[in-house]
Amino acid sequence: MTIAKNKYTIFIMKRAFVTGITGQDGFYLSKLLLEKGYEVSGTIRRSSTFNTTRIDSLISDYKNTEQFKLYYSDLLDSSSINSLIQKIKPHEVYNLAAQSHVAVSFKNPHFSVLTSTSGSLSLLDAVKNLDSNIKYYQASSSEMFGGVGSESLNETSLFIPKSPYAAGKLFAHNITRIYRESYDMFCSNGILFNHESPLRGETFVTRKISRAVGRIYHKIQNKLTLGNLDAVRDWGFAGDYVNAMWMILQHDKPDDWVIATGEAYSVKDFAREAFKVVDLDWEDYVLSDKKYERPNEVHHLLGDPTKAKNELKWKPETSFKDLVKMMVESDLLLAEQEKVLLDKKLIKPTWDNS
Ligand code: NAP
Ligand code: GDD
Numbered sequence: 001m002t003i004a005k006n007k008y009t010i011f012i013m014k015r016a017f018v019t020g021i022t023g024q025d026g027f028y029l030s031k032l033l034l035e036k037g038y039e040v041s042g043t044i045r046r047s048s049t050f051n052t053t054r055i056d057s058l059i060s061d062y063k064n065t066e067q068f069k070l071y072y073s074d075l076l077d078s079s080s081i082n083s084l085i086q087k088i089k090p091h092e093v094y095n096l097a098a099q100s101h102v103a104v105s106f107k108n109p110h111f112s113v114l115t116s117t118s119g120s121l122s123l124l125d126a127v128k129n130l131d132s133n134i135k136y137y138q139a140s141s142s143e144m145f146g147g148v149g150s151e152s153l154n155e156t157s158l159f160i161p162k163s164p165y166a167a168g169k170l171f172a173h174n175i176t177r178i179y180r181e182s183y184d185m186f187c188s189n190g191i192l193f194n195h196e197s198p199l200r201g202e203t204f205v206t207r208k209i210s211r212a213v214g215r216i217y218h219k220i221q222n223k224l225t226l227g228n229l230d231a232v233r234d235w236g237f238a239g240d241y242v243n244a245m246w247m248i249l250q251h252d253k254p255d256d257w258v259i260a261t262g263e264a265y266s267v268k269d270f271a272r273e274a275f276k277v278v279d280l281d282w283e284d285y286v287l288s289d290k291k292y293e294r295p296n297e298v299h300h301l302l303g304d305p306t307k308a309k310n311e312l313k314w315k316p317e318t319s320f321k322d323l324v325k326m327m328v329e330s331d332l333l334l335a336e337q338e339k340v341l342l343d344k345k346l347i348k349p350t351w352d353n354s
Contacts, residue, residue, distance in 0.1 A: 013067070017088050018042040019075060019123070020096030024199045025139070027054040029094060029242040034058065034067060036246075041088045043073035043081075043097065054199050075119030078126075085126035092249050094137045095123050098169070101203060102143060103294050105165035116168030117175075124179045124187065132185045135249045138176040140189040141169045142234070142260070147298035150232070150264075154304040155191070155256050162296040177256065186254045190245055193260035193303040196323060197238040198330035205267055206235060209274050210327035211351070214335030216285055217278040220342055221351060224285050227292025229268045232300040236261045237318035237326070247312045260303020261316045273321060277328040 016033050020026050021042025033040050044052060052059065052070075062068035073080040075097045085093075098116055099105060105112035120138060127134045145153050146160035161167045173189050180187040200207040205226065215221035236259075244259040265273075268282075275282040308314045318326075341347040 013037060013039045014092065015039045015041065015088060015090045016092045016094060017085065017090035018094045018096060019073075019119075020098065020139070021070070022051050022054060023096060023100070024054065024197060024201065024238055025096050025195075025242055025245075027058070027199055028197065028238050029096065029245060030055060030058055030068070032242050032246060034062060038092075039067050039069070041069045041071065041084070041090070043075075043084070044070050045074050046072055075115050075122065078118070078122035081119075081122045082126040082129070085123070085130050089130065090134060092135045092137070093123065093127055094139075094245060094249075095120060095172075096139045098139065099165070101201070102163050102165045102298070103292075105163050105168075106295055109164035113164050113168035113171075116165075117171040120172035120175055124175060124185075128179065128183055128185060132183055135186040135254075136176065136179075136188070137245055137249055138172055138187065138189045139245075140173045140176075140191045140256070141166065142191060142193040142258075142301045142303060143298060144170045144173060144191070145301065147301045150300045150302065152262065152302045152304040154258050155307055162298055163294065166298075173256075180254050186249070188248045188251075188254045189256040190248050191256060191258045192241055192244075193234040193236065193258070193301060195236045195238040195241040196327065198327050199238070200327070205231075206270055206324075206327060207331075209271050210324070210331040211334070212285075213274045213278060213280070213328050214331035214333075215338070215351065216280065217332060218335040218339045220335060220339050220349065222285075223287055223352070224271075225287045225289045225292070225352060226267060226271070227288065227290070227294075228297055229271070229286070229288050230266055230299075231297065232264045232266050232302070234260045234262070234264050234301055234303045235270070235320060235323065236316045237323050240316045240318055244308060244312065244314045247314050251312060257308050257312065258303050258305055259308055259314070260305045261320070262303060262305055263320060264300070264302040265320055270324065273324045274328050277325055278332070
């Protein structure tokens with residue numbers, strides 16, 4: 001964005017505020033925005049161990065600039081959220097923070113639900129009070145659909161949430177729409193289907209599989225135990241999906257958008273494809289145990305991204321096969337390093353190698 005003033009040209013960087021910046025999407029989105037010339041400010045949580053691993057490369061790359069800034073906060077601390085919005089005066093807000101693990105949301109329901117509900121409300125209110133022209137992106141989720149049938153799901157499909165996580169996300173989704181309609185604000189929901197990457201949290205099923213394939217190939221793990229092998233998901237690449245987040249806020253009007261690939265595969269399919277990368281047969285290694293099943297399972301999620309394709313001109317660039325290969329190849333390197341450390345007795349396995 002540039003503003004011409006008399007004979008001088010003043011460059012004004014767009015400012016983005018990102019919650020959940022230490023997460024998978026936080027990294028890919030921040031990278032994208034920084035490369036586009038944005039000033040990116042993000043919230044991190046105080047932790048007794050370092051939790052910035054995913055964004056350390058960005059911290060390093062931008063350390064001599066004023067372009068990348070981190071602040072301690074938590075979505076449950078509404079006063080700090082409000083102060084940060086007042087201080088940063090962002091042009092765009094991306095609310096990515098959440099306790100995002102569905103199974104964990106059954107174990108920590110209050111925290112999971114409150115982060116999405118109270119968190120989105122604090123942020124929306126802070127935005128409304130400062131400047132209702134600020135653009136707001138809410139990380140909505142396909143999990144809100146509940147995955148009962150096998151039809152493909154779009155912006156008009158029914159929401160039947162099945163977990164505390166999904167119920168919290170549905171509140172955030174609705175309050176985002178309500179602020180848009182009530183206060184004429186630019187508030188949009190991206191209803192994103194599952195998206196993965198080499199930076200995916202290691203307890204999500206795709207990464208659990210790619211990590212295990214790397215270790216099994218390097219002979220430092222014997223078996224992989226999963227839960228429901230028949231669950232079906234529409235898996236895309238996180239790098240493609242953060243581009244959709246940005247495009248949603250550049251569109252001429254605020255709206256709700258389904259972002260998906262339009263192709264569905266089972267957990268079994270993912271495992272088969274991942275073991276195939278290293279010429280192994282998944283059936284020789286994968287076990288199933290009920291302990292990894294949820295109290296209320298979402299069986300089938302397939303998205304229909306037609307609206308985003310037609311109106312945003314967004315489309316996924318990475319195929320299922322390429323995504324699996326990218327994740328396995330990255331985890332083969334990590335396993336190779338772990339093997340060296342194990343051989344030197346510098347670490348002990350923290351993974352299941354029974
Ligand atoms: P992620 O890797 O689990 O990252 C979640 C982020 O939220 C982390 O930075 C985490 O901080 C932060 N966070 C958690 N609780 C918080 C709180 N109370 N206050 C402030 N920050 C908090 O998730 P992701 O895969 O990047 O997903 C990004 C967003 O999209 C999430 O809202 C998720 O629910 C949603 N979503 C994800 C997918 C997907 O397939 N990835 C699909 C649909 C929607 P720490 O690092 O300190 O834990
Ligand atoms: N995590 C995990 N671990 N899931 C397993 C396992 C296992 O060992 N075995 C089978 N699954 C099945 C789960 O029961 C689920 O049906 C499916 O694999 C995918 O599980 P996750 O990878 O944990 O993702 P998710 O679909 O529950 O949730 C993710 O996608 C949502 C969008 O639909 C998360 O990223 C959510 O934050 C996101 O909103």
